[in-house]
Structure formats: structure tokens, C-alpha cells
Amino acid sequence: MTNVKETKKPKATPKKKVKERSLTTAKSRSGWVFIAPFLVGFFLIYLPMIVESIQFSFNEIKILSGGGYQLNFVGWENYEYALAENAEFVKTLWSSLGQLLFNVPAIVIFSLFVAVLLNSKVPGRAIFRAIFFIPVIVSTGIIESIDLQNTLADTMQSMAESASSTIGASTGGQSDPNALISVMDVARYFNNMAVGRELVQYVVKIVNNVYGIINKSGVQMLIFLAGLQSVSPAIYESCQIDGATAWETFWKITFPMISPMILVNTVYTVIDNFTSKSNTMMTFISKIYNDTHGTVRATAMAWIYFLIVIAILALVAALLGGYVFYQRRDK
Amino acid sequence: MDVDTNLEIAQLSKKERKALERQQKKEAALRRIKAQDKLPFWTLFRYKYCTWYFAKKLGLGIFRFVLLVGLSYVIIFPYLSKIFSSFMSREDFVDVTVQLIAKYPTLDTYRAIIENNGYFQGLLNSTILSLVCATIQMLACTLVGYGFSKFKFRFKNILFMLVIFTMIVPHETIQLSLFMKFRYFDVWGLFGGVGNFFTNFFKCFQADSGGFAAWGESIKNAIAASTETNGAFLGFLRGLKEGLFSGPITGLNLLNSDWPMIIMSLTCIGFKNGLFIYIMRQYFNGVPDELEEAAYVDGAGVYKTFVKIILPMSATMLVTIFMFAFAWQWSDSFYTGMFYTSSKSILLPNIVKIPATLDTKYAAQTAYESAIRNTCGLLILAPLVVLYLFAQRTMIEGVERSGITG
Numbered sequence: 001m002t003n004v005k006e007t008k009k010p011k012a013t014p015k016k017k018v019k020e021r022s023l024t025t026a027k028s029r030s031g032w033v034f035i036a037p038f039l040v041g042f043f044l045i046y047l048p049m050i051v052e053s054i055q056f057s058f059n060e061i062k063i064l065s066g067g068g069y070q071l072n073f074v075g076w077e078n079y080e081y082a083l084a085e086n087a088e089f090v091k092t093l094w095s096s097l098g099q100l101l102f103n104v105p106a107i108v109i110f111s112l113f114v115a116v117l118l119n120s121k122v123p124g125r126a127i128f129r130a131i132f133f134i135p136v137i138v139s140t141g142i143i144e145s146i147d148l149q150n151t152l153a154d155t156m157q158s159m160a161e162s163a164s165s166t167i168g169a170s171t172g173g174q175s176d177p178n179a180l181i182s183v184m185d186v187a188r189y190f191n192n193m194a195v196g197r198e199l200v201q202y203v204v205k206i207v208n209n210v211y212g213i214i215n216k217s218g219v220q221m222l223i224f225l226a227g228l229q230s231v232s233p234a235i236y237e238s239c240q241i242d243g244a245t246a247w248e249t250f251w252k253i254t255f256p257m258i259s260p261m262i263l264v265n266t267v268y269t270v271i272d273n274f275t276s277k278s279n280t281m282m283t284f285i286s287k288i289y290n291d292t293h294g295t296v297r298a299t300a301m302a303w304i305y306f307l308i309v310i311a312i313l314a315l316v317a318a319l320l321g322g323y324v325f326y327q328r329r330d331k
Numbered sequence: 332m333d334v335d336t337n338l339e340i341a342q343l344s345k346k347e348r349k350a351l352e353r354q355q356k357k358e359a360a361l362r363r364i365k366a367q368d369k370l371p372f373w374t375l376f377r378y379k380y381c382t383w384y385f386a387k388k389l390g391l392g393i394f395r396f397v398l399l400v401g402l403s404y405v406i407i408f409p410y411l412s413k414i415f416s417s418f419m420s421r422e423d424f425v426d427v428t429v430q431l432i433a434k435y436p437t438l439d440t441y442r443a444i445i446e447n448n449g450y451f452q453g454l455l456n457s458t459i460l461s462l463v464c465a466t467i468q469m470l471a472c473t474l475v476g477y478g479f480s481k482f483k484f485r486f487k488n489i490l491f492m493l494v495i496f497t498m499i500v501p502h503e504t505i506q507l508s509l510f511m512k513f514r515y516f517d518v519w520g521l522f523g524g525v526g527n528f529f530t531n532f533f534k535c536f537q538a539d540s541g542g543f544a545a546w547g548e549s550i551k552n553a554i555a556a557s558t559e560t561n562g563a564f565l566g567f568l569r570g571l572k573e574g575l576f577s578g579p580i581t582g583l584n585l586l587n588s589d590w591p592m593i594i595m596s597l598t599c600i601g602f603k604n605g606l607f608i609y610i611m612r613q614y615f616n617g618v619p620d621e622l623e624e625a626a627y628v629d630g631a632g633v634y635k636t637f638v639k640i641i642l643p644m645s646a647t648m649l650v651t652i653f654m655f656a657f658a659w660q661w662s663d664s665f666y667t668g669m670f671y672t673s674s675k676s677i678l679l680p681n682i683v684k685i686p687a688t689l690d691t692k693y694a695a696q697t698a699y700e701s702a703i704r705n706t707c708g709l710l711i712l713a714p715l716v717v718l719y720l721f722a723q724r725t726m727i728e729g730v731e732r733s734g735i736t737g
Contacts, residue, residue, distance in 0.1 A: 024483075030633040031482025035490065038475040038608065041598020042493055049508040050500070056507055114402065122395050130723045131403045137654070137719050138410075138712055142664045142680045146708045150701035157697040214406055222727065275501035282501070289506060302504040310499070 057300040078300035088284065089301060093308070096274070096281035100312070103216070104269050106206050108262065111217035115224030116254070129225075136218035144276070148283075216272065220265045227261035228254070256325040263320045267313060274309045281305055410709075417441065417706040424695035424702070440689065440706045447686035449677045450710060457661060457679040458714075460589055465656035467596040468604060469649055475599055476611025477637060481623065491612075498605030502665065510669055513591040514584055591670045592660075602659050602666065607652050614648050615641075651729030654722050661715055683707040 032039075057079070060072045082089045118129055206213065231254065239249045273279060285305070289298035379385065412431065417440055419433040426434060444450055479491055502509065585591050595601040599608060618641070626636040642649070664680040671678060685703055719726075 027482060027633065028484035031478050031484045031487075034478025034482065034637075035475045037471045037597060038494065038599040039490070041595070041600040042497065045512065045594070045598055046497060046600045049505045049512055052511070053505045053508040117395055117399060120395060122392065122399060126724070128399050128403060129727055131406055133723065133727055134406060134719070137658045137715065138662075142662045142683065142711060143708050145664055146683060146704050149704060153697045153701055211405055211409065214402065271499055286506075299504070299507050302501070302506070306500065306504050313499070 053299055054303065057303050078297055079304065081297060082301045082304060086297075092281055092284045093305065096279060096284075096305075097308070097312075099280060100270065100273055102202075102205065103213070103273050104266060106209075106213050107217045107220060107269050107273075108265050110206075110213050111220035111265065112224050112258075112262070114217070115221050115228055116250070118221070118225060119228045132214075132221060133218055135215040136222075216269075216276070219272070220269060223261055223265055223268070224258060227258040231257045259324045263317070263324050266316055266320060270309065270313055270316060274305070413702075413705040413709055416702040417709055419702060421689075421695070421699050424698045440703055441710070443686035443688045444682065444703070444707055444710060447688055448682040448684060448707070450682055453677045453679045453682045454714070456677060460592060460667075460678065461657050461660040463589065464592050464596045464601065464660045465653050467593065468599070468601055468607065468656040468660075469653045471597055471599050472604055472607035472652060473611050473642070473645070473649065476608045477615050477641065479608065480612045480615035480618075481620070494605050494608050496605075497600060498603070498609070502602070506669065513594075513670060514586055516585045516590075585670075587671055587673045587676050592666060595666075601656075602663060603655070607655065611648065611652065614645065618644070647725055647729045650722055650725045654719070654726045657718070658715055662711065679711045682711070 058073060058075060060074050060077075114132065118125060118132065122128065235253055235257075236249060239253055244252070274281070276282065285298050285302050288301060415431045415433070418436045418438070419429070420435045420437040420439065422435050423429045423433045428434075475494075479487065479494070585594075592601070596604075599605075622640065622644075623636050626640050631639065661679070667678045667680050671681075683704055684707075685700055689703065
């Protein structure tokens, strides 16, 4: 009898434990169910594609007549072709990186500026917000490529015109008809200021590209706006009572409070910029892809480009990460 | 007393009575002002508005307003000029005096595009595709975002890093693999055999091209066709064999159907779906756990809580995600250009071309042709803008509320 009781007791306790565990496992199991679509997509379709793409870049593809394709291993040949043989690739890569260096600060600063503007009490704020958000919806994909086609046609025409008329070639300073202002105009204003010519050129470039920059900073603007609205008004109030000016308030309060968003936006801008269609590198790769009818030259190039941008992202995150201020929350 | 004063008032002449009334009114007004601690209007005006502080504020406000108007103008002007130039006839492009408003306004450009480029067919196809894809993406990304936000399981952080990874890799990098994947669609060689069945199926489906109404019939046809040729089962076995003994790779050809887009949407690897998952996760992180706990206490399961409480609650976010997905799918030319290779399946990006009926060989050919292309763009955008006008409030609110702020 005693034996039976002793055997029963230990049986009873594990049962309880099993029940407790099953609640958490049930919850984690439903967690797996929720993310199942992504898991299936990633591991069955996306990851094989990534692996395949890397594999392709080391191979040569032959489309078989009976349907299907065959791979011949060629080693680093595609990469060698991109870096050594194709003169355009490295040049485009540099210009694309230069574009990135120009665009990212411009977009981040501009979107912060506009977000601060839109966050203040201005009549018709809702309308302005709607307007500033239009580019996010409208200027993607097809519209971007239409604009691209048109500018291409324009430049072709202007090239033809300048070739036909000898006068057009000599006026180098006015080569860009769309430019709102030229370096000379601004240089006149900044003449007495001790700012470098590089800065002046940068500002001029921003002003002339203002349309492109506005077009690309819609999402960033919204992220900044959300960040600005999450800053507690009590802080601003106490600042005002202490006698801080708006300028001081911005640099001492607003700027540190939204510094995490600056990091997020910088990373987002880098990604957005280098995956966008108007990026010279992307255009170049798509051109190569279309010209060679889907051989793997373009894939190898895309991978080189991707690795470089990953390195840039890591650099940006490391550089900015040190300066980001995180408000401590009691939790 | 009262009777006396009333009598006195009655005895006064009309003029005097009026003067008295006026005086009483004035006194009452003064009393009211004093009771409310209010200053007379002009004093108030002087102290409130004639100060440096107010002048500065007003100046800044005007400055801000002007700046915003200017920037809005920069955004809107290109579209305005596109709209204006779409009404121009080709004579207007040569005329130097014509800046924005056409001298010879015409609707020929619109008519030619709609008639020759198959606008309405493209509109229909694109609407169906975008609606289906956006709905699926919205639901799938919400599910995944909720899973990442509210549940604890192993490898959660690593898996979330993978979501970020899909966001970073541009789809151009895997363009070729994407194409190959859906040209020879196969998961572990399983579909190779079933492919025979399905290719017949799709052939019939597309031959009928009656859309979803012809589903039943096409299934019947497919079965008949595949049993006629070599049988679905035999094909399946063959596919298994070929999948196992790596011969030349064959699979389903899913090109020129909606399946690549639907599969990618279902599995959250479509265009910018990583961003959607990220936004949804951030939003759900901000939703208090107590809400779900209350539902659990009341006896609802995890899924019931999700459907009955979480989904209705996050309608704003769903609209936001839907709008993003819809808009980006609508104007996408990367995937549609890759997956829809035949000239039969017209989507909106395909209508961007110079219509044959418009004679562009004229003095200002480039300007005219780019105006035509812009008009195509306008026609593509028009339905989207209408949708945006209805949804923009919810959408912007949604992004602000999403708590991307962390």
C-alpha cells in the first residue's frame, strides 16, 4: 500500500509541471503559427533564391532548348569581368557612391527641417502634410521610370543640339537648363563669409535638386514627425520657463530626443537610395541584365554593390550609434 | 421701493429714460468686465498684439507659411505642368508663347492612349492584381508582425534580423534568381511532376481567359487534358524522379500569371514587405498586453483574440499598410516587367508608349513625346490619387501612430 502511494506522489507533481510548461509552449507555438507565412517564404523561397543568386554569380548559365537550364562553374570570372574588364562598372560605382554621399545628408537634414516646420502650428497643416506625402505614393516605379525616360530624351536632344551648334558647346556654365541658380549667384552672396567653396557648391546642388530631394524624403519626414510628436510638451514648457530661446531648445532638447530617429532615417535613406530605380548603379545593373539577356554578369555586379552598401550601412550605424541619445524609461 | 422707482421712471420723459437705460447698460457691462477681470478691447489689443514677442511670432509664422507654400509648390508644380501639357496639341509645343495653358486645347492625347494602348484592360488587370496582392500582403504582414511582437519563442531575434535582411537586399540583386524561381517554379522538386497537370491547367485557364468565372471549366479541361496525355500521377512520379536524380531542372512556368505576385505576397517577401512587418511590429509593441490578458481571462483563445480584438482595433494601421502595398503594387514596373513577358497580359505599366495614331514626327518631337508619356503616367495615377484623397488622413495618422519612434 505504502509503495503504491509513494509511486503515485511523484507522478502527481510532474503532471503539474507539464501543465505549466504547456501554457507557455502553447503560446510560443501560436507565435510560430503567426510568423509561419514569413518562415515559409523565407526558408522555402527567399533563402534558396539568395543562395542560388550567389551560386549563379560563380557560374555560367545555359538555357536548354527542352526547357530548363544548366550551370557551368566558372569561379571568379564574373567578378573579374565586373571589376577588371568592364571599365564602366567601377566608374559607375564611384559616381553612385558619390551620389549616395550627397543625397543622404541632404535628405536627412531636409526632412528634419520640414518635419519641424510641419510640427509647428501653421494654418492648413493637414493640407500641407497631405501634399508633402504625395511623392511617397506617386513617385515610385513606373512614374519614376517615365521621368527617367523623359530626362534621357531631353539630354539626348540637348546633346544633339549642342553638337549641331558650335555656340552651345562653348557656354559650359549654362549647360543645365533646369538649374534654378548657378554657383556664381550664391558665391556672390557668400563672398564675405568664410565658408569654403565646397559648401557653397553643395548648397547650390541641393537647391537645384530640391525636387528630387523632396520626392525622396516623404517617409523620413513622417518618421521625424512621429518622433517630434512623441516628445513630451512638458519638457518644452519647462524650457520656456527657464528662458531658453527656440534655437537653444531645438539643439538641447529636440535634437537629442529625436537622435534615434536620425539613425533610423539615415539607415533607411541609404537603403532607399541605393535600391531606388533612379540610382545610377541600379540603372547600370538593369541595363547589363537586359543587354545580356539574363546572364550572370549583372548578378555578380549586384552582389559586389550590395556588399559595399552593407559595409557603408555598418559604418553609418557605428558612427551615429555612438551619438544617439536614448531616453531612459523606467521599466 | 420698487413701485416708487417705477413710478419715477414712468414720470421721466422719453429722452431721459433712454439716457438712463444707456447708463445702466454701461454700468452693467463695466461690472461684467470687472467680474471677469477683462480689459477693454483696445487695451487688450495693445498689450497683446503690439509687442515684440507677438511681432516675432507673427513674422516666424508667416515665414513658415511662405516656406511651406513654396515647398508644396515645388512638389505640385511638376504634376500641374504635366496636367497642363497633356491637353496641348502638337502645335502648342512649337509655339514659344505657350507656357502652361494650351492655345489649341485638345483631348486627342487621352483619346489615343485610351483607345490604342488598351488603357481599360490594363486598368482592370492592374486593379485586380493590386487589390489581391495588397489585401494578402496586409493580412500576412499583420500576422507576422503580431507574432514577432506579442509572443516569446526561440530564435525570435535572429528571425527578426532576417526580416530586416529581406528589407536591405535590393530585389535587383536576386533578379535573375527571382525570374528563374518562377520560370521553373519548384519546391524540392515536388512540382516538377505536378507541373504537367498544372501547365495544362494554366494553359486552359489562360485560353479561356474568362477570369475566375471559368475556373470550374478549366479544372475539368485540365484533368481531361492531363489524363489524355500521360496522366497526372505518372507526371508526378516523373517529377519526383527528376527531382531526386538531378537531371535538367524543370518546373512550373508561372510567368504571365498572377501566381508569382500572389505567392510572394502570401509569404511576405514581396516589395517592401519587411518594412510593413517592421511597422506592424512596432505598432503592436505599443498595444498594452492587458488588453489581450483581459480577453484570455474571458476565455478567448489566441486566435480569437487576434481576430475579434486586435484586428478591429488596428484598422487605421491596416488601412495604412493596405494603401502602401496598393500604391506600390499599382505603380510597380520591376516585377510586372519581369513576370509578365507576353504581350497579351496588359498591365498599367505596359500602356506607357507612344500611340500609333499620334503623329509625333514634328518640330518639337521630344517635348511632344515626353508629354504623351507623362499623360500615360497621369492616366495611371488618376485612380490612385482618388484613393489617396480618401485615405490620406487615416494613412498619415497610421504612420504617426505606428510608434516607429520606438
